[in-house]
Amino acid sequence: MRKNDKLWMIILFCLFSLMLLASPAFADASAVAASDGHAWWFWPLVLLIVTFIMGVVAVLAGVGGGVLFVPIISGFFPFHLDFVRGTGLLVALSGALAAGPGLLKLNLASLRLAIPVALIASTCAIIGAMIGLALPTNIVQICLGATILGICALMLTAKKSEVPDVPKADKLSSMLHIYGVYQEASTGEIVDWKVHRTPMGLALFVLIGVMAGMFGLGAGWANVPVLNLLMGAPLKISVATSKFLLSITDTSAAWIYMNKGCVIPMMVVPSLVGIMLGSFVGVRLLKIAKPGFIRWMVIGILAFAGIKALSKGLGF
Amino acid sequence: MAEKENISLEATPEQLLYAKLLEKGMYIGLLILLITFGLYAFGVMDPYIPLDKISHYWNMNVNDYLHHANIKAGWAWVGMLKYGDFVNFIGIAILAGITILCYAAIIPTLLKNDDKVYAVLALLEVIILTIAASGILGAGGH
Numbered sequence: 001m002r003k004n005d006k007l008w009m010i011i012l013f014c015l016f017s018l019m020l021l022a023s024p025a026f027a028d029a030s031a032v033a034a035s036d037g038h039a040w041w042f043w044p045l046v047l048l049i050v051t052f053i054m055g056v057v058a059v060l061a062g063v064g065g066g067v068l069f070v071p072i073i074s075g076f077f078p079f080h081l082d083f084v085r086g087t088g089l090l091v092a093l094s095g096a097l098a099a100g101p102g103l104l105k106l107n108l109a110s111l112r113l114a115i116p117v118a119l120i121a122s123t124c125a126i127i128g129a130m131i132g133l134a135l136p137t138n139i140v141q142i143c144l145g146a147t148i149l150g151i152c153a154l155m156l157t158a159k160k161s162e163v164p165d166v167p168k169a170d171k172l173s174s175m176l177h178i179y180g181v182y183q184e185a186s187t188g189e190i191v192d193w194k195v196h197r198t199p200m201g202l203a204l205f206v207l208i209g210v211m212a213g214m215f216g217l218g219a220g221w222a223n224v225p226v227l228n229l230l231m232g233a234p235l236k237i238s239v240a241t242s243k244f245l246l247s248i249t250d251t252s253a254a255w256i257y258m259n260k261g262c263v264i265p266m267m268v269v270p271s272l273v274g275i276m277l278g279s280f281v282g283v284r285l286l287k288i289a290k291p292g293f294i295r296w297m298v299i300g301i302l303a304f305a306g307i308k309a310l311s312k313g314l315g316f
Numbered sequence: 317m318a319e320k321e322n323i324s325l326e327a328t329p330e331q332l333l334y335a336k337l338l339e340k341g342m343y344i345g346l347l348i349l350l351i352t353f354g355l356y357a358f359g360v361m362d363p364y365i366p367l368d369k370i371s372h373y374w375n376m377n378v379n380d381y382l383h384h385a386n387i388k389a390g391w392a393w394v395g396m397l398k399y400g401d402f403v404n405f406i407g408i409a410i411l412a413g414i415t416i417l418c419y420a421a422i423i424p425t426l427l428k429n430d431d432k433v434y435a436v437l438a439l440l441e442v443i444i445l446t447i448a449a450s451g452i453l454g455a456g457g458h
Contacts, residue, residue: 040368078371082378090408094346097411101339107327111334111422115437122441126448137377176433181323190325247338248441251415252448258405258412259451261382261389265404266370269353272346 043077048270051091055278060289061298063155064246065275066092066218068298071148071305074141075312079267081137081144085216086262087271089254092218094272095279096247108240113178113195113233118245120202121209121219122252128213129256141313144215148306151221152299158225166232169194172202173231182237193234201231213253218246330422330429337421341414349407352400361400390451416445 051065054072058065070088074081103109132140169179179194195201204226212219223242227233233241257263327335355361365373365385373381382389387396396402419442426435447453 038371040371043371043374079374080377080381082381083374090411094342094411097338097342097345097414101335101342104331104335104338105327107325107331111328111331112434115434115441119437119441119444122448123444126444126453130453133378179323181325183325192323248415248445251412252445254412255445255448255451256453258408259390259449259453260378261387262378263405263408264370264374265353265356265401265408266367267374268408269349269404272349 043079044266044270047073047077047267048274051271051274052278052281055275055280056282056285057278057294057298058275059279059282060285060294062295063298064092064218064220064243065095065279066216066246066250067151067221068302069271069275070215070217071144071302071309073271074144075305075308081140082133082257082260082262083264083267085132086254086257086260087264087267088216088218089250089257090263090268091271091275092216092220092246093250093254094276095218096243096245096250098276098279100244100247103240103244106240107180107182108236109244110178110180110233110237110241111244112176112180113227113237113241114245114248116176116178116202117205117227117241118248121205121212121245121249124206124209125213125249125253126256128210128215129253130213131210132214132216133256133260133262138313138315140214141309143313145306145308145310145313147211147215147217148302148309152303152306154221154225155295155299155302159229160224160235161228162236163191163193163234164228164232166194166196168196170196170198172198180237182234184236191234193232193237195227195231195233197230197232201226204230209249212249213256216253216257219249220246330425333425334418334422337418338414341410341417345407345410345414347407348410349404352403352407356400356404359400361398361403363401364396364399365401413449416442416449419445 050072051069054068055065058068066088069091070084073079073088074084077084079087100109104111135143173179173195176198178198179192181190181192183190204222208219208222208226211217211222220242223245224235224238227238227242228235356363364387373385376384381387393402393405397406419438423435423438423442426432426438
C-alpha cells in the first residue's frame, strides 16, 4: 500500500468518526436515545466500523458489498428492513459507480453486453422494489432468508470458467454484435470472446432484477454465473460487466426506495464511506490474505444471517 | 455498427464517453455527499429530525417513519433542502441519477454510427430510469 493512500484512508476514517463524535448532540447528556439506551451516534459509528470491515472482507471473498450489507445489517442492527434495503442498494450502487468507469475504459466491462441485459434487469428491479415494499416485512424477511441461504449454496457449488468454450454465437447475440476482445494481463494473450444462449440469459435477468429490487442485495452473485457459465462470457468480462451492470440495475431500484422515503442519510453516508474505504484496504490486502479461508468465513456469516432473517420472518 | 473483423482492444467511443461521464458524476456526487454530511453532522445546518431523536425513527417501517416525522415521500425533499439531513439528498440524487445522463449522452454517438438498435435500447433505458426517478410509481407510501 502506498504511503499516501494509507494516509488518506486514515484521515478520511478519522474525519468521519470525528464528524459523528463531534456533533453537537454528542456532548449533550440528552443525546441518549430512549429507544435502545444508546446515544444516537452509537449505531452510525458501529455501522461505519462494521461496513469498513465488510468492505475489506467483500473484496477478499470476491463478493459485492451489497450482498453482505442487507443480511448482516438487518439481522444485527436496530434499523428497519425498509431502510436497510434502501441503504443496501445505495451501497451496491456506489461500489458499482466507483468501479464502472475504470472497467469500461479498460474494455473489460462490455457496454454492448450490458445494455440489453441492463434494460431487462433494471425494469424488473423496479417491479421487485415495488413488490418488496408492498409485501409485509415478515414475508420479505422469510424470502430474504431463503435467498441468502440460496446464495450460500450457489457460492459453495458454482464453478467458474476463465474462458468458456462458445462454439457458435447465437442469432440474437450475433444480431446485437455482442462480442469483443481483451488482453489477458498475466499472459499477454489476446482473448476473442462471444456469447451464446442469449435469450435464456436475458430471461434469467428478469428474475435477477426482481430479486435485486426486492431485497436491495445488489446482484453480482447472480450476474456472474449467468454471464460466465450460461452465456459463456470470459470470467474477467463477466465480473467486470456484472459490476458495471449493478450501476444500472441498482439505480432503478434505488430511485423507488428513495421516492418511498426509505433513505436516512445518517445510515447511508457512514455505510458508503465505510464500505468504500474497506474496499480500498481489501484490494491492497489481497496479496497477503488467504481468500479461500475468507470465502468460507463469508459463507458461514451469510448462512447465519440467512437463518436469522428466516427466524425473524417466522417470528421465532 | 462495428463488424466483427474490426474488433479492437480499445473501448468504443460511446463506451469511453459513458465511462467519462460516469466518473465525473460519481466524483461530484460523492464530494457533495461528504460535504453535506459534514454540514449535517457538525451541526452547521440544523436537521429536520434532531440528531438525538433519529434513533426513534430508524426502527419503524417507512410508512410509520413518514407519518410520525411528518415527511412527504417522493421529491418533497427538494423543498426541505434548508435542513442538514435533507441537503444530503442532493449527493444521493446525483449518484442515483448519473446513469440516466450517461445513457442519454451516448444516444447521438450510437445514431451517428448507425447503431439504431442500441440507440433505441439506450432510449428505452433512459425512459425506464426516468420513470423510476420521477416518483410516479407509487411514491407516498404503501
